[in-house]
Amino acid sequence: MDTNSSSDRDFSFTLLDGTTFHLCNGQVVLVVNTASRCGFARQFDALQRLHDRYHIHGFTVLGVSSQSFGKQEFEQSCDIATAIQNKWSSLTFPITELTAVRGKSIHPFYAWAATQVSWCGRPKWNFHKYLIGKDGQCITWFASSTDPLAPKVVEAIEAALGNQ
Template identity: 40%
Template sequence: MAKPTIYDFKLTSLQGETLDLSQFAGKPLLLVNTASKCGFTPQYEGLQALWTGERERGLTVIGIPSNNFGRQEPGDANDIGAFCSKNYGVSFPMTEKMQVRGPDAHPLFGWLGREGGMLSRPRWNFFKYIIARDGSLASWFSSITTPDSSRFRTAIDRVVLGG
């Protein structure tokens, strides 16, 4: 049996449609668990800039709202979409709000934790997961690493360039 990759998962978009990650096969991805009322929420600006600057080179950014930490994502899909659009001009794909930690966590986050090790499991909002073109976890970063940090950008460049 083949080792699972990111492309084995399906999510639900903020609009309620199936977001089959297999549609991104061969392309790099950045997954981020997000929240609207978090001290790290301004990172949406950097994520949007990254999406705008790198999508022509194949990178897709996907925001995954979660209310797991400090109840910092209390709204419904409409609230989340409106907030992200109005305050940060977010145009990258967003999923429905989901559990990212604990027994009810979405299976995707179980896979990310197994691939990246115990420390890669989200411990707060805005954990970032960089997925290589082959669907494997290339790297992950905690909340404190901003989308414009040099270490993060180097890791993004590595997957965008295919190295």
């Protein structure tokens, strides 16, 4: 496991509204690479339910818009926001502008996360999930096909929050 201080892992993302989200903000964060035109996009509803259930306890979902798999996301932030608003108007968790999760332009968070897990734990498709603790450590990961409300996801979030 990584031995750097949490400040070394203070990764930031630019959100669709142009503001900055700092990952190492004392919250438990489920980082999910998203694509609004992906078949797994049905998970947006479950991700919102997780966010609603645990946000008061210091948890958030961070949707990381990406075209890294199948180019299933729009290129412009305004188009991503419009697509999400049209299909999932009740989403309140933060969503980033287009971000590379693999390849030459990989976001520093995803480059770091790849060093924290085995090859199996790296994103293979949209809606891969990393659970990051309050201290910035990578706690675990979940495959794209894992439902965000699956018991193993909920149990990991609750454990990270201190069994809220």
